[in-house]
Amino acid sequence: MRKGEETRTRILDVAEAAVLQKGFGGTSIEELIAETGITKSGFFYHFRDKNALAKALLERYIENDERIYDEIFSRARELTDDPLQSFLLGLKLLAELLSDLPNGHPGCLVATVCYYERLFDRDIQETNKQAVLAWRRRFRGMFEEIMVVYTPREPIEIDQLADMVSTVLEGGIVLSKALKEPQGLADQVLVLRSFVKLLFQPPIVRQ
Amino acid sequence: MRKGEETRTRILDVAEAAVLQKGFGGTSIEELIAETGITKSGFFYHFRDKNALAKALLERYIENDERIYDEIFSRARELTDDPLQSFLLGLKLLAELLSDLPNGHPGCLVATVCYYERLFDRDIQETNKQAVLAWRRRFRGMFEEIMVVYTPREPIEIDQLADMVSTVLEGGIVLSKALKEPQGLADQVLVLRSFVKLLFQPPIVRQ
DNA sequence: AATCCCCTGTACCGCCGGTACGGTTTTCGT
DNA sequence: ACGAAAACCGTACCGGCGGTACAGGGGATT
Incomplete structure (x- = not known):
C-alpha cells in the first residue's frame, strides 16, 4: 500500500516536469513509463487515463x-x-x-x-x-x-x-x-x- | 498566387483558434483540414509540417x-x-x-x-x-x-x-x-x- | 499550347492513447 | 507462516494521428 504511493509519486514527478516543458498534448504516456521504468499496464493501474493523470x-x-x-x-x-x-x-x-x-x-x-x-x-x-x-x-x-x-x-x-x-x-x-x-x-x-x-x-x- | 494566400490564411485562422483553445499538441492537423475543407495533401502543400504551421x-x-x-x-x-x-x-x-x-x-x-x-x-x-x-x-x-x-x-x-x-x-x-x-x-x-x-x-x- | 500554382486521391508507415485480460510478485494484516 | 489484497508485468490489439510519397488534375497566366 505504501509502495504504490511511491510509484504513483514517481510517475507524477516525471509527468510534471514533462508537462511543464511540452504541455499535456506534447507529453506521451509511453515516454513517461520509459523514464519511470514502469510498464504501460502499471501506469494504467494508477491512472485510468490521461485525464486522471492531469487531475492528480x-x-x-x-x-x-x-x-x-x-x-x-x-x-x-x-x-x-x-x-x-x-x-x-x-x-x-x-x-x-x-x-x-x-x-x-x-x-x-x-x-x-x-x-x-x-x-x-x-x-x-x-x-x-x-x-x-x-x-x-x-x-x-x-x-x-x-x-x-x-x-x-x-x-x-x-x-x-x-x-x-x-x-x-x-x-x-x-x-x-x-x-x-x-x-x-x-x-x-x-x-x-x-x-x-x-x-x-x-x-x-x-x- | 492570390488564391493560395487565401487558403493559407483560412488554415491559419482555423489553426489559431484551435491552438489557443487546446494547445499545439492538442490540435490535430486532421481536424484543421476538416474544418477548412481542404485535403491533407493541400495542407502539406502550404506547410511542410506542424512546426512550419506553428512558425507561420x-x-x-x-x-x-x-x-x-x-x-x-x-x-x-x-x-x-x-x-x-x-x-x-x-x-x-x-x-x-x-x-x-x-x-x-x-x-x-x-x-x-x-x-x-x-x-x-x-x-x-x-x-x-x-x-x-x-x-x-x-x-x-x-x-x-x-x-x-x-x-x-x-x-x-x-x-x-x-x-x-x-x-x-x-x-x-x-x-x-x-x-x-x-x-x-x-x-x-x-x-x-x-x-x-x-x-x-x-x-x-x-x- | 505550355507552364506554373494550387490543390485532390490514394496508399502507406510508425507512434501513441487506450482497452482487455491473464498472470505474477510483493506487501501486509492476522 | 499464510492468505488475500495490492501492485504490478506481458502481450495482443484497435483506431487516430503526424508525416511521407507520388501520381495526377483543373485553372489561371504567359
Missing part, C-alpha cells in the same frame, strides 16, 4: 503551491506585526525563493491547464478555477488587514488588487520562460512590491 | 499584435502631449479594447509557445523571445519619455518596469481564462494603470 497532477501542484505560500507568508507574519510590512516582506521572501530556483521557475500547471481547456473535462477546469479563487482569497485577506491600518492612495477594488499578485506571478513566469531569463520572475515580483508600497505608504512630503 | 501562426500573431499596440498608443499620443498622460490614456484605451472582446481574450500565442518549448526548434523559440523583447523596447521607450518629465517615486529598473506591462497582460490573460471572467484582464490593466500613475504623479501633500 494539478491537485498535487496546487496543494504544494498553497503549502509554499503558507510557509512564506506565515514566516513573514511572525517577523513583524504590521500587516503591510509583513506583506512586503513576504513578497521579498517569495522573490528570494524564486530567485534561488536553479533553472528558473519550471512553469505553472494552472496556466498550462487554462491554455488547454477544451481537452479536459469540466472537473479539471473547475479545480483550476478554484485554485485561482483560493489565491484571490489569500491575498484579499492580507490586503484587508492592511487596509485596516493604511488607506490606499488610489481607489482600487480589493479583489482586483489581490488578483494582481497572481497576475504578476503568472505573467512573470511566461516572460522569464520566453526570454530565458530566470531572474525575470523575481524582478517582476519586486516591481509589484514597489507598487504595493507606493499604494499604501504615506507619501514623502517634499518642501 | 506565431509570426502572424506577433505582427497583428504589434499593429494593435501601434494603433492604440499612437492614438493616445495624438490626444495629449504629456508622455505620462498619453501612456495612461493608452492603457485605458487598451483596457476598453480588451473589455469589448465578446468572449474575452482568446489567449496569447507567445504564452502558448513558451509552455511548449521542447516541442519546437530553436527558431520558433527565438522568434518568441524577440517578440517579448520588442514589447520591452516599446514600453521602455514610453517610460523613458515619461522619465524626462517625471521622477519615479520609487527606485525602479526601467526594463523591469517595461516588462511589467507585458507581465500584467500575460498574467491577466491566464487569470481571466482560468476564472472564465473575461472582464478580469481589462481590470488588471487598469490596476497597472493606477500603479504607474502612483509611481510618477507627485504625491498629494496632506496637511
Whole structure:
C-alpha cells in the first residue's frame, strides 16, 4: 500500500516536469513509463487515463503551491506585526525563493491547464478555477488587514488588487520562460512590491 | 498566387483558434483540414509540417499584435502631449479594447509557445523571445519619455518596469481564462494603470 | 499550347492513447 | 507462516494521428 504511493509519486514527478516543458498534448504516456521504468499496464493501474493523470497532477501542484505560500507568508507574519510590512516582506521572501530556483521557475500547471481547456473535462477546469479563487482569497485577506491600518492612495477594488499578485506571478513566469531569463520572475515580483508600497505608504512630503 | 494566400490564411485562422483553445499538441492537423475543407495533401502543400504551421501562426500573431499596440498608443499620443498622460490614456484605451472582446481574450500565442518549448526548434523559440523583447523596447521607450518629465517615486529598473506591462497582460490573460471572467484582464490593466500613475504623479501633500 | 500554382486521391508507415485480460510478485494484516 | 489484497508485468490489439510519397488534375497566366 505504501509502495504504490511511491510509484504513483514517481510517475507524477516525471509527468510534471514533462508537462511543464511540452504541455499535456506534447507529453506521451509511453515516454513517461520509459523514464519511470514502469510498464504501460502499471501506469494504467494508477491512472485510468490521461485525464486522471492531469487531475492528480494539478491537485498535487496546487496543494504544494498553497503549502509554499503558507510557509512564506506565515514566516513573514511572525517577523513583524504590521500587516503591510509583513506583506512586503513576504513578497521579498517569495522573490528570494524564486530567485534561488536553479533553472528558473519550471512553469505553472494552472496556466498550462487554462491554455488547454477544451481537452479536459469540466472537473479539471473547475479545480483550476478554484485554485485561482483560493489565491484571490489569500491575498484579499492580507490586503484587508492592511487596509485596516493604511488607506490606499488610489481607489482600487480589493479583489482586483489581490488578483494582481497572481497576475504578476503568472505573467512573470511566461516572460522569464520566453526570454530565458530566470531572474525575470523575481524582478517582476519586486516591481509589484514597489507598487504595493507606493499604494499604501504615506507619501514623502517634499518642501 | 492570390488564391493560395487565401487558403493559407483560412488554415491559419482555423489553426489559431484551435491552438489557443487546446494547445499545439492538442490540435490535430486532421481536424484543421476538416474544418477548412481542404485535403491533407493541400495542407502539406502550404506547410511542410506542424512546426512550419506553428512558425507561420506565431509570426502572424506577433505582427497583428504589434499593429494593435501601434494603433492604440499612437492614438493616445495624438490626444495629449504629456508622455505620462498619453501612456495612461493608452492603457485605458487598451483596457476598453480588451473589455469589448465578446468572449474575452482568446489567449496569447507567445504564452502558448513558451509552455511548449521542447516541442519546437530553436527558431520558433527565438522568434518568441524577440517578440517579448520588442514589447520591452516599446514600453521602455514610453517610460523613458515619461522619465524626462517625471521622477519615479520609487527606485525602479526601467526594463523591469517595461516588462511589467507585458507581465500584467500575460498574467491577466491566464487569470481571466482560468476564472472564465473575461472582464478580469481589462481590470488588471487598469490596476497597472493606477500603479504607474502612483509611481510618477507627485504625491498629494496632506496637511 | 505550355507552364506554373494550387490543390485532390490514394496508399502507406510508425507512434501513441487506450482497452482487455491473464498472470505474477510483493506487501501486509492476522 | 499464510492468505488475500495490492501492485504490478506481458502481450495482443484497435483506431487516430503526424508525416511521407507520388501520381495526377483543373485553372489561371504567359
